[in-house]
Amino acid sequence: MSSNSEHQIAKQETIDKVAADALRPVNIGWGFKIWFALLAIALGVCIYAYSIQLREGLGVTGLRDFISWGMYIATFVFFVAASLIGMLISGVLGLIGYDWIKPIGRIAEIIAVAFAAIAGLVIVSDMGRPDRLPYVFMYGRFQSPILWDVTVVTTYFALSLLLYYVTLLPDLAISKDKLEGRPKLLRKAYEVLSIKWLHKNEQYRILYRIIRILLILIIPTAFAIHTVTSWLFAVNPRPGWDSTIFGPYFLSGAFVAGAAAVIIAMYFFRNNYKLKDYLTISHFDKIGKLLALVSIIYLYFNINEFLVPGYKLKKFDAIHLQALFVGKHAILFWFTQITGLILPIILLFFRKMRRPIPLTVISVFVLIGAWLKRYLIVVPTQEHPYLPIQHVPEVFKVYTPTLIETAVTAASFILVIMIITLLSKLFPVIPIWEVAEDIDKKALKENAEKE
Amino acid sequence: MEKEQPQKGENQHEDKGAQSRRDFLKKLGLIGTASVAGAAAMYTGFHYEQSKGKGDKVKVLTADNKLVEVDKSALKDSKPSLEVFQERGREGIPGKRWVMVIDLSKCRNARQCVTACQSAHRLRPYEYHINTLQIQETENTPPYHMPKPCQHCDNPPCVSVCPVDATFKRQDGIVLIDNERCIGCRFCVAACPYSARMVHWQEPRYAKQDKGKTYDVELNVPQKKGTISKCLFSADQLRDGELPYCVSACPNGVFYFGDENEDAVTNGTTKETVRLSKLLRDNGAYRLMPELGTKPRVYYLPPKNRIFDFPEKSILDDTDHA
Numbered sequence: 001m002s003s004n005s006e007h008q009i010a011k012q013e014t015i016d017k018v019a020a021d022a023l024r025p026v027n028i029g030w031g032f033k034i035w036f037a038l039l040a041i042a043l044g045v046c047i048y049a050y051s052i053q054l055r056e057g058l059g060v061t062g063l064r065d066f067i068s069w070g071m072y073i074a075t076f077v078f079f080v081a082a083s084l085i086g087m088l089i090s091g092v093l094g095l096i097g098y099d100w101i102k103p104i105g106r107i108a109e110i111i112a113v114a115f116a117a118i119a120g121l122v123i124v125s126d127m128g129r130p131d132r133l134p135y136v137f138m139y140g141r142f143q144s145p146i147l148w149d150v151t152v153v154t155t156y157f158a159l160s161l162l163l164y165y166v167t168l169l170p171d172l173a174i175s176k177d178k179l180e181g182r183p184k185l186l187r188k189a190y191e192v193l194s195i196k197w198l199h200k201n202e203q204y205r206i207l208y209r210i211i212r213i214l215l216i217l218i219i220p221t222a223f224a225i226h227t228v229t230s231w232l233f234a235v236n237p238r239p240g241w242d243s244t245i246f247g248p249y250f251l252s253g254a255f256v257a258g259a260a261a262v263i264i265a266m267y268f269f270r271n272n273y274k275l276k277d278y279l280t281i282s283h284f285d286k287i288g289k290l291l292a293l294v295s296i297i298y299l300y301f302n303i304n305e306f307l308v309p310g311y312k313l314k315k316f317d318a319i320h321l322q323a324l325f326v327g328k329h330a331i332l333f334w335f336t337q338i339t340g341l342i343l344p345i346i347l348l349f350f351r352k353m354r355r356p357i358p359l360t361v362i363s364v365f366v367l368i369g370a371w372l373k374r375y376l377i378v379v380p381t382q383e384h385p386y387l388p389i390q391h392v393p394e395v396f397k398v399y400t401p402t403l404i405e406t407a408v409t410a411a412s413f414i415l416v417i418m419i420i421t422l423l424s425k426l427f428p429v430i431p432i433w434e435v436a437e438d439i440d441k442k443a444l445k446e447n448a449e450k451e
Numbered sequence: 452m453e454k455e456q457p458q459k460g461e462n463q464h465e466d467k468g469a470q471s472r473r474d475f476l477k478k479l480g481l482i483g484t485a486s487v488a489g490a491a492a493m494y495t496g497f498h499y500e501q502s503k504g505k506g507d508k509v510k511v512l513t514a515d516n517k518l519v520e521v522d523k524s525a526l527k528d529s530k531p532s533l534e535v536f537q538e539r540g541r542e543g544i545p546g547k548r549w550v551m552v553i554d555l556s557k558c559r560n561a562r563q564c565v566t567a568c569q570s571a572h573r574l575r576p577y578e579y580h581i582n583t584l585q586i587q588e589t590e591n592t593p594p595y596h597m598p599k600p601c602q603h604c605d606n607p608p609c610v611s612v613c614p615v616d617a618t619f620k621r622q623d624g625i626v627l628i629d630n631e632r633c634i635g636c637r638f639c640v641a642a643c644p645y646s647a648r649m650v651h652w653q654e655p656r657y658a659k660q661d662k663g664k665t666y667d668v669e670l671n672v673p674q675k676k677g678t679i680s681k682c683l684f685s686a687d688q689l690r691d692g693e694l695p696y697c698v699s700a701c702p703n704g705v706f707y708f709g710d711e712n713e714d715a716v717t718n719g720t721t722k723e724t725v726r727l728s729k730l731l732r733d734n735g736a737y738r739l740m741p742e743l744g745t746k747p748r749v750y751y752l753p754p755k756n757r758i759f760d761f762p763e764k765s766i767l768d769d770t771d772h773a
Contacts, residue, residue: 028700057654136634
C-alpha cells in the first residue's frame, strides 16, 4: 500500500517535471510576436501578388497552353507528400509498438496538419476560376481523380487534426493550472479545449480506443491521398506520367520528404525549446535510420521508373529521358538524385552522420531535393507532347516561373510555417502524459529488476 | 401560311415576331376606332394580345428538323437564352454522328482554316482551335503539313478527368466545353494527347466588345478568362445546316465533313459529296495515335502524291519538331 502511494507520488513528480519542461516555451512572448509579425508582413506581400493574379488571370504566371501545370501543382504534390509522415510515425510505427516515437509523434502530427491544411489552398491558387470552387461540390463528377483527391485530402486533414487534438487532451488538462504568467486568453483556451478532462481511468480507456481507431483509419487514408495525387498524372496518356508504379513511387518519396521535415523541426525544437532530455541523440539516430530506409525504398522506385523506359527507349520516352539525363533539366535532375537521395543514403549509413547537426543538414538537402523532384515530375513531361509545338510565341515552349508565381508559392510555405509556429508555440510539442507514462513504466521495470 | 414556314435558327423567330406584330397592329387599330380613349384601347389591346390566337396554329421547324404545329400564342419573339443554349448544346443534334476527313495530300499550308476559325471564335492569332503542323515521322520519310483540330474522340480522356462536367461528349459525337461551368483546373489540357485545348490565360481578345452577349456553348463566344477553349466542329454551323468554318474556308479541298450515319461527307471546297466508307477505304485512311484507344472522329488520308512543295531538307532536327 505504501509502495503504491509512493509510486503515485513519484508518478506525479515525473508528470510535473515533464510538464515544466514542455511548457517552458509555451508563451506569447516578444520573440513570438516579432516572428509572427514578420511572417504576416511577408504573407501580405505574397497575398498582394495573388491579388494581381486574381485580377489579371493566370497569364501572370509562366504557364501557357502546353506547360499548363507548373510550380503550384509541384508544390501541391510536395505538401501532400510531406504531410504523410504523420501517418508513418504515429500510425505505422505507433501501432507496431515502437515506444521511441512517442516524443516525436506530436511533431509529426503538427507537420501533417500544417501541410495537409495548406495543400488544398495551393490547388485553389492554381485554378483559372477560383470563384467557381463551389462547383466542385455542386457539380462534382466522381469519374474525375480530382474529386477523389478532394475527398481523401480533406479526410486525411480531419483525421490528422483529430489525432493531434485527442492526444493533446490530457496535456491540456495537466497544463491548464501550470500556466502562471501566461496571457489570460491562452489559459482560457486551455481550459475550454481540455473539455473537463479529469484523468480518470475510464477516460484514458476511451482515449486509447479512439487513438487506436484513428491510427488504423489514418493508414489507408494516407496511402489513398498520395496514390490519388500520383494518379492526377498517371491517368494521362503522356510519356513520363504514363506509369503503373506512380502510386508507390510517390508514396515512398513522400516519406522521404516528410521524414526530412520532421528531423528539421526536431532539431529546431530541441535547441530552441531546450528539449534535449526528450529529443535525444538516440531519437535522431533512430529517425536517421528511418530516413535512410525510406530513401532506399525511394531509390529503388526511382531505378524502376527511369531504368526500365531508359532500356527500351521508346520514341517519346527517349525524348523525355534525354531532357532529364543530359538535356535542359540534367543539372536539376542529377542534383536531386545525387544530393537529395544517393549521397544522403550513403552518409546515413554512418552513425556520426545521424547525430543532430549533420542529420539536420542532410535533411535540408533532402527536403530541397524533394521539392525539386516534384517540379521535375510535373514540368518536363508537358514540354514534349506527342504532337510538335508550332506556330506559337516562344514563351509557350518553355516554362519559366514568374516572380508573382514564386511569391504565391512562397505564401503557401509561409502559411505552413505559421500553422507550425502556432501549434508548437501555444501548445506543448512533446506529449507530456505519454512521455511521463513512458518514464514511469521504465522506472517500474528497473525497480522490479532491482528487487 | 405556307410561306411563313421558317427555314431555321434565328430567322424563324424574327419572321414570327414581325408577323405577330403586324397582326397585333391590325387588330389594335380596329379596337382603337371602337374605343373612346386611346389609352383604354392600348390596355384592351394588351389583353387582347394575351388572349388572341387561340386555335390559330402555325407550322414551325424544330432544331431537330421536325415539322410541328404549335399554337401561335406559344411563340415568343426572343433569342435563345443562356439556358436554352446550354441545354441544346449539351444534347447535340439527334441522329447525327459528325465525322471529319482530312486529306493530307492536298494541304499546302494556306492556313485559311486557322484564320477562319479564329475569326469565328474570336481568338488571337496564336490561340488555336485548329492549327497546322509540320510533321515528319522519320529521317527517310518526307515532311508534310497536317491540319489538327480537336479529334472529338469517342473515348475522350479530357471528358473523363473533368471534375465538374464542364466538358462533355454529345450524342452527335462532338466534344464541347461549357465555359459557364469550367473551373480552369486544366486537367483536360494535361489529359489530351493531341494538345487540342487552349487556355484563356488573360482576358480574351474581344472581351470588351463581346460583353453582354449571351454565351453560346456551340460557338464558345464570348470566350472567358480563366477557362478552357477548344475546337467545337463548329456546332453552331452544323445546327444551321452549314459546314464548319475551317472546312468551308479551305481553298485546297483538304477537308471533308459529314455524318457517319449517312455514310456521306462533303468536301468543303468543291462541295462534292462522297461516300465516307469508300473514301476511307480507297485512300488508306488512318486516325492519330489509335494505340491510345481514344477513338478519334477525325480521319486522315495519307500525304501520298502530294501536290505541294516542301523544303527538301529534313525538319527532324528543328527545335519545333520534338
